[in-house]
Amino acid sequence: MKKRGMLLTVALVLIISLILVGCGGGGGATTDGGSGGGGGGTQELLFATGGTAGTYYPLGGAIASVWNENIEGVNVTIQPSGASVENLRLLDSRDADIVMAMNNIADDAWKGVGSFDGQVVQGFKAVGVVYPEIIQGVGLVEKGVLTIEDQAGKTVAGGPPGSGTAATTPHIFSAYGLADGDMTVVNDTFGDAVDKMKDGHLDAAWNVLGAPASAIVDLLTTKEIAFLEIKGDALTQLQADFPLVAPHVIPAGTYNFKGTDYPDIHTIALQAVLYVRDDMDEDTVYNLVKFMYEKNADITKSHATGSQILLENALNGITTDFHAGAIKYYEEKGMM
Known part of the structure; x- marks a missing residue:
């Protein structure tokens, strides 16, 4: 009986441990025990874009495909949305991991003015300019x-x-x-x-x-x-x-x-700018920046606006804070 009781106790501890592991982590869900910074699992990231007849949605799909092909352990899924204002709120509420939004709308969110009047929204960091809006x-x-x-x-x-x-x-x-x-x-x-x-x-x-x-x-x-x-x-x-x-x-x-x-x-x-959750891990954001700019030719094969994703324009018109992963990449390029 004692042995049986001990086995039940061990089993219960293992179950609780698995539950706790499943609930942990940030910056996107992971599967197979992985985490945002690596560890062999797949990091699932939700990319909120815009309406299906606009530019954000199809271009976002083209960018996501390039990320999925080039970043090991990351799977980015796009979803349509109401675009800039809604997207920044989704980041702030942790209902999205990556978004596109207009730089002036992000500036309003940061200051709590305009469409965000009375509510400061700062749960996001800038990655870089995607294309002129x-x-x-x-x-x-x-x-x-x-x-x-x-x-x-x-x-x-x-x-x-x-x-x-x-x-x-x-x-x-x-x-x-x-x-x-x-x-x-x-x-x-x-x-x-x-x-x-x-x-x-x-x-x-x-x-x-x-x-x-x-x-x-x-x-x-x-x-x-x-x-x-x-x-x-x-x-x-x-x-x-x-x-x-x-x-x-x-x-x-x-x-x-x-x-x-x-x-x-x-x-x-x-400017259409890429923003991410402010708690996303540095390595993931570094790779998002790297492959968005360095593989823009592949993006262009799927959407013509990809030709406008240019590293030399990456910092234009952004007034909110950059993510540490983006800063690391730009410092390597001598831009910061």
Whole structure:
């Protein structure tokens, strides 16, 4: 009986130990007893991106594939989301491990202003710039929406809830003298907005996208659109209010309608930045940085925006703290 009791006690201790091991660790779940810093297991990381019709989601998938192919012991899974604002909250709540977000939205989160008014969100660290975030607004020519001012009295998609687009467009509209109530603003995803524009149920739409954006190219197969440019005095006012905003020109020929190229399109850009949980281990983040920049040619094979993932732009416009793993990589490259 004593021997049987001792065996039961040992078995109970082993079970409790296994449970405790399974509950431990941070910076992503692990399987096979592994940990974020190695040890033979697989570290499961969740990468929150954006809407499926935007740039974040497909580009995030291309980046994740490169990481999974090159970083031993790491498996990155992407998921769609409401983009920047939601993504940073997901990092802070530990419901995501990696995200893409606009640099101005991260700056707001760090300070507890804008979409984060009254709530400082700092549970994340910067990894590096992914690509320029180009604000693109389009209007249906058949509805008479040729400029930003023409949106008055129209129905406009200003960006989905929790996105950097939705946090930015009100300021753009204000710079052009459009106040709340001057138009009907809906919060469709850009994919849904494009579908509604095809059907004539929406007059204009905005999103933060790489160029050319596949959703806009798709819209141009059936509808003539005008690109709603941001320039002149309104741009000057916008830059005074938001110093992180920079003028951006989408080159002539990027888009065309029935074989006719659009000329240069004047708009603004911010930066799409990769952020991670602030408690992610240094080695993992080092490898995320390394392979995102050093394997950008492989990323480009899956998504054209990969060509814009350039090491020389990695630090541009980032005002929040960098992760130690990223700092280590940049120091090796003589950038910090």
